[in-house]
Amino acid sequence: MQASKAAGKRNMDLAAAVGEAEQRYAAQNPKSLALAKSAAAHMPGGNTRTTVHYSPFPLYFSSGANSRVTDSDGHSYADFVNEFTAGVFGHSNAVIADSIRETLAGGINLGGCTAHEIALSEEVRKRFPAMELMRFCNSGTEANLLALATARAFTGKPAVLVFDGAYHGSIIYFVSGASPLNMTFDWIFTPFNDLERAAAAIAENAHKLAAVIVEPMQGGAGAIPAAPGFIAGLRAACDENKVLLVLDEVMTSRVGYGGLQGKLGVSPDLTTLGKYVGGGLTIGAFGGRADIMEKFDPSRPGAYPHGGTFNNNVLAMAAGHAGLTKVLSRQRVEAMNDLGDVLIGKLSAVAGKHRLPVQITGQGSIFGIHFSAGPVHSVADQLRAEKGREASVADLKKLFHLEMLANSFYVARRISGNLSIETTAAEVDGLCEAFDTFLSVHGGLIRDVMA
Numbered sequence: 001m002q003a004s005k006a007a008g009k010r011n012m013d014l015a016a017a018v019g020e021a022e023q024r025y026a027a028q029n030p031k032s033l034a035l036a037k038s039a040a041a042h043m044p045g046g047n048t049r050t051t052v053h054y055s056p057f058p059l060y061f062s063s064g065a066n067s068r069v070t071d072s073d074g075h076s077y078a079d080f081v082n083e084f085t086a087g088v089f090g091h092s093n094a095v096i097a098d099s100i101r102e103t104l105a106g107g108i109n110l111g112g113c114t115a116h117e118i119a120l121s122e123e124v125r126k127r128f129p130a131m132e133l134m135r136f137c138n139s140g141t142e143a144n145l146l147a148l149a150t151a152r153a154f155t156g157k158p159a160v161l162v163f164d165g166a167y168h169g170s171i172i173y174f175v176s177g178a179s180p181l182n183m184t185f186d187w188i189f190t191p192f193n194d195l196e197r198a199a200a201a202i203a204e205n206a207h208k209l210a211a212v213i214v215e216p217m218q219g220g221a222g223a224i225p226a227a228p229g230f231i232a233g234l235r236a237a238c239d240e241n242k243v244l245l246v247l248d249e250v251m252t253s254r255v256g257y258g259g260l261q262g263k264l265g266v267s268p269d270l271t272t273l274g275k276y277v278g279g280g281l282t283i284g285a286f287g288g289r290a291d292i293m294e295k296f297d298p299s300r301p302g303a304y305p306h307g308g309t310f311n312n313n314v315l316a317m318a319a320g321h322a323g324l325t326k327v328l329s330r331q332r333v334e335a336m337n338d339l340g341d342v343l344i345g346k347l348s349a350v351a352g353k354h355r356l357p358v359q360i361t362g363q364g365s366i367f368g369i370h371f372s373a374g375p376v377h378s379v380a381d382q383l384r385a386e387k388g389r390e391a392s393v394a395d396l397k398k399l400f401h402l403e404m405l406a407n408s409f410y411v412a413r414r415i416s417g418n419l420s421i422e423t424t425a426a427e428v429d430g431l432c433e434a435f436d437t438f439l440s441v442h443g444g445l446i447r448d449v450m451a
């Protein structure tokens with residue numbers, strides 16, 4: 001009786017805090033609200049990209065410059081969403097904009113091969129030597145679909161091992177269970193960061209397993225890095241069992257000059273990329289061992305056919321090349337990730353100071369914040385922490401998100417974020433201060449919900 005009374009009060013307090021935050025948000029964002037209402041006339045829920053939806057209605061943005069974005073009501077935010085990691089270059093990089101303008105002047109849809117794709121592939125190969133040969137496509141989702149289809153065709157085996165909590169694209173989604181839209185591959189699931197179980201699953205299914213696909217840090221699950229030795233252990237298990245290892249570096253490739261594979265010293269059979277590789281324009285890429293990728297050589301008998309109207313679209317090829325060669329030097333990649341590590345350290349120190357059930361995860365320029373008393377090494381840890389209080393945790397996330405927006409910091413509702421090369425040390429400190437204030441004001445609610 002006592003317990004349910006306490007739970008009732010806690011829920012009322014949280015509901016009141018969320019209600020107040022929502023009211024303030026609606027009052028401050030009338031133009032976004034009006035746009036959200038008109039969007040619903042032609043798109044389901046007014047939305048064409050679930051990732052950017054949040055209640056009570058999402059902000060509608062009108063512009064961005066350097067490290068900041070501005071919404072339709074004129075509020076400016078330090079951007080810690082950065083297009084869900086694609087926005088490495090910030091919002092107004094002059095070198096990339098010049099390259100797009102210059103390329104545009106030569107015509108957009110030339111309907112044939114151009115020198116642009118040669119230049120970009122050469123640069124990608126320099127950073128990712130495991131991509132001995134590669135192909136471009138239009139998104140990270142497409143890159144993963146093609147990599148997995150390639151692995152299945154090359155090995156003649158049907159199954160793919162994937163990790164609980166993985167996000168490999170809009171129809172390869174396992175963040176909170178499997179999406180009903182998922183590709184109907186023969187999926188085999190195993191927990192992330194449990195090498196023993198993964199190695200056993202690889203050995204047991206070797207006869208039918210084409211590939212293991214893994215993010216070296218799970219992004220959609222909230223920036224959960226692979227434990228030391230996990231990816232190298234998968235490499236060994238794949239080798240022992242003649243299974244291909246596909247590293248999905250669509251998100252993590254920004255964490256090092258040669259991605260996380262460069263930092264970990266692991267060479268996958270296939271790598272997938274996307275996001276910033278097109279300089280901020282639509283792109284995907286997959287590639288790897290020459291003996292596998294050669295199968296795409298159209299001059300060979302029985303070559304894998306792979307069309308794609310926009311695979312070599314000149315704007316993305318040129319913008320990507322300009323971004324990689326003229327902007328994103330090794331030193332700038334490292335500086336961005338060093339500042340990200342500073343942010344992760346400072347957020348952890350703030351959480352530690354308040355002695356609250358809050359965990360910080362991430363690596364380099366990508367971070368996640370979790371409501372959990374124990375460490376979060378997998379989505380199972382997170383689900384265990386949230387069990388029986390899912391709605392309240394969702395409310396805590398909403399409250400945090402709305403409070404950060406009120407303080408001019410744009411983070412993702414799932415509470416994760418990332419830096420661009422334009423993010424400043426002052427913005428990092430500002431976010432930590434806002435986090436500190438949030439924990440001071442709402443720490444009691446967090447403690448109650450997670451008790």
Ligand SMILES: Cc1ncc(COP(=O)(O)O)c(C=O)c1O
Pocket residue numbers: 084138139140141142144167168169170215219220248249250251252274275
């Ligand atoms: C690890 C990972 N793989 C694949 C994708 C899908 O990329 P896209 O949104 O370009 O289809 C994403 C996107 O966030 C991702 O984070």
